[in-house]
Amino acid sequence: MALVSALHTLLALVLAPLLVGVINRTKAIVAGRVGQPVRQPYADLWKLLQKGAVYSRTTTWVFRTGPVVGLAAVLVAVALVPFGGAPALLAFPGDLVLFAYLLGLVRFFTVIAALDTGSSFEGMGASREVTFAALVEPALFLGLATLARCTGTLSISAMFSGITLRGWGQGGPAFALLAAAFLIVFLAENARIPVDDPTTHLELTMIHEVMVLDHSGPDFAFILYSSALKLWLLGALLIGIIFPLRSGQLWLNSIVAVAGMVGLAILTGLIESCMARLRLVRVPQLLVGASVLAALALVLVLR
C-alpha cells in the first residue's frame, strides 16, 4: 500500500504541469486557435530553471525565501492528499488542519514576498489575495468537516476512502452540494477565471499574477511548479468526491482518477472559455455562496 501511495505522489509531481497544459489547450481550441502543445508548461519550467535570477536591491531575504518555502509547503501537502482511493503517503488524525494551513503558509509567503518588493502594485494584489482567501477558508473547512462527519474520521485519507458509491446513493444531495462548493474553492484557490484571470496583465484585474511579477528565473519556476501542484492537490480532493470508484484493482482506480483529473482540467478550460471574470465586488458573494453550499451539506449530514 505504501508503494502505491509513493507512486501516486510521484504521479502528482510528474503530471501536475500537464493539467495546466490541458487547461490552456482547451481554452485555445474553444477559442478556435491551435494553441500551445500540452507539454508547454514543462518546457517553460525547464527554460526558467536554466536562467539566472534577478533581485531588486530593495528586496531582502524574505523575497528569496518566498518561492522556496512555498514549494516546500506544497510538496508536504502533496504527501497528505490521497489519490485514486489509496491512502496518502502521510496520514494521521487531524491532518486536514495541517493540509489547510500548509496552503495558508504558501499564501502567506507569496504575500510577504510580494510586500517585500515595496511595489504598491503588488501590495494591492496581496491585499486582494488575502481577502479572498479569508472567504474561501470557511468553505474548505466546512466541506472537510462534512466529510469528517460522514465518515467519522479526522484523517483526509480515511475520509476519502470512506466515500463510496453507496454513500452517494444515500446522501447524494449533500455530496453534490459539497462537490459544487469544492469546485468553487478549486477555482478560487487556483486563481482561475470567475475569481481571477490567470492570463491577464492589466493591473486592475490581477490578483495572483501581480504578486509574482518580480520573481524571475528558478524562483519563478518554483512558483509556477507549486501553483501547478496546488491545482493537482485541490483537483484530487474534488475528484475524490466526484468519482468514489473502488474497483478493487489499484491500477484501475489510479487510471480512473487520472482520467478524472484530465476531465476536471478540460472542465476548468471550458468554464474559463464561457465565463467572464466576475467584478471584484461580486467575488466575495460567490465565495460566501460556496461557504453556504458547504454549510448546507454539513447541515444535511448532521441531521
Next chain:
Amino acid sequence: MNVWIDTILIVLVLGNFLLLGSSRLAACIRVVAVQGVLLGVLTLLTHEEGVTVRILLLALVSTGVKGVVFPWLLTRALREANVRHEIEPYVGYNLSILVGTVALGVSLGLSARLPLPTQPLSSLIVPVALFSILVGLLVIVSRKKALTQVLGYLVLENGIYAFGVGLVQRAPVVVELGVLLDVFVAVFVMGIAIFHINREFDHIDTDRLATLRDWVS
C-alpha cells in the same frame, strides 16, 4: 423516491439563496418560476402511492399558475416599469445570504422541536418550508422595489404550500385550489398596482412612496 424529494427540497433552498443574493429582477422571477414548477413535481412525488385525478389537477394548476402565469405577469410588469436591478436594498446581498444561513439554522432547530400530527415523508420538508417562509418575509422587508416584494410574497406562499403538500397527505384539493386562486388574484392585483405605481410616480421604489405630498407644495 425519498432521494428525489430531498433533491427537490435542496434545489428549493438553493433557489432561495439565489433570490437573496441576486440583484437582477428578471433572474429572481425565473428562480421563483422554477420553484413553482418544482413544487408541482413535489406534489406528484409526495402522493406516490396513488396519483389521483385530483392530485394531478392540483399539480398541473399549481405548476401552470406559478411556473407560467406569474412569471409572465411579472415579466410584463418589469418591462413596463423599465427596471432591471434592485438598487441599494435595505439589507445588502452578502448580509442577506448570511441572514438566510441563520434562518436555515433556525428553521432546522424549530422543526426538530415542532410536534407534528403525522410523520412527514422527508425530514427536510418542514425545515425547508419554514425556511422558505422566513426568506419570503426577509425579502419583503429588506427590498425596496415593489416587484421584489411580490416575489417575496410568492416565496412565502411556496413555503406554506410545501408545508401543506409534504405534511398533510389527505389535504382537500379544494382548499389548495382555493389558496392558489387567492394567490393568483393577489399577484394579479399586485401586478396592476405595480403598473399604476409606475405610471403615477415613474418608479416602483416603495420607500419613496412614504414621501407622498401634493404636487403644488
